Amino acid sequence: MDSKKPDNVVFSEEEGYNASLLSYSTSVGAPVIKMDDVVSWKSRGINNVNKEFENKFNELKIQYEKLMQEFEWNELVYNSKFSFEPVIGEIYHLYANNDGTNSLSLIAPNEWNKEHIGTFKLNSERKWVHLA
Template identity: 30%
Template sequence: MVQAYNFLASWQLFPEKCVYESGNVPKSGNYKIESILNGKSLQISMNWITIENEAYYAQFSVVPDGSLQPCEYQEFADTVAAEISDTSKLIHIFFKNNQQVLSVQHRILPNGYLELFYQGKNTNGTEFVNKEVYHKQMSVLPYASSVGSVAIQPTKQGMIKHKALSAMEAQTNMQLEQIKQQIELLAKQAQEIRKRRELSLMIYDAQMNFKPQIGQIYHLYENKDGNYLLSLVAPKEWAGKGPFKQFVATVQLLADHTWVEVA
């Protein structure tokens, strides 16, 4: 089952990237592909939530060797065949009374997303094509879409599971957001410290004819020879005739003896 490796994951739906010609449009979903029976079969699990907050679930297994196998949802299809043509393409075809009723093509996109194309017929005989796009799921909430696949009725157990997982998802997302904000704050602080260190190294390597005092404001210039000069004189006080190449920054000495740029 080496060719199936790229598909083995829990995939979360991108509702805004999907296109539906048939079925109810889900608001969230998950599509999970696992290897079972020592790698001989694939197990497909689908969970999804409708706009009306109804929870749906479907699961079936198939051997991806191209052969016809009994379908676990006889009310939908008698047999199913699956085949992995290469490491980025997996096809499921469902048959009812020896007639193809649905084709599901899985394709791994260059950006790592999973794209599914459902091709089938509605109950009135009209053909439809649904497209779904997934990314690898980072959370544990098993929603899925797959409205063009197997028709499964909502269950009380599914709703109970959905509510519990929704509460858990909200809590973990809140905690992750707090950690994210803390990381962003620490990263900003680290960047500011790094900037102060670089500025401080520049100033301590500069020429200065006095002892700087903590809290005082000074002005850093670059001399014509490429060296730096720390001065008490502000740029406007030179009247454009200072003995330097260019003004660099107005700085202040902090209590920890690092320097910070000030406006």
């Protein structure tokens, strides 16, 4: 009959008594080995990363909306009627005509009795910047 070893003795058939070779404590009085709570760590990490992604998404969404608004203003000005070559850095005014078209002019809104759509400035990239 095999002699039964007590639970607090580390013994294996292949290794024998090898408690001193193990990387962890094996005696009854040794500190308890606890598993770290990685679930809460993962949860906090996921929440932080999701907030970061949401903030970045909102920033990109705002940039996209601003870009689309700039595109629409530029399309409106470039599709308007004007019979001169605009100068970079000058301020121009966009007006609505009675026939449904738009006209670009140097005349200020207080000097002309037409429906004023907006005031623009042509920048060095040939992009119309909406001023008012």
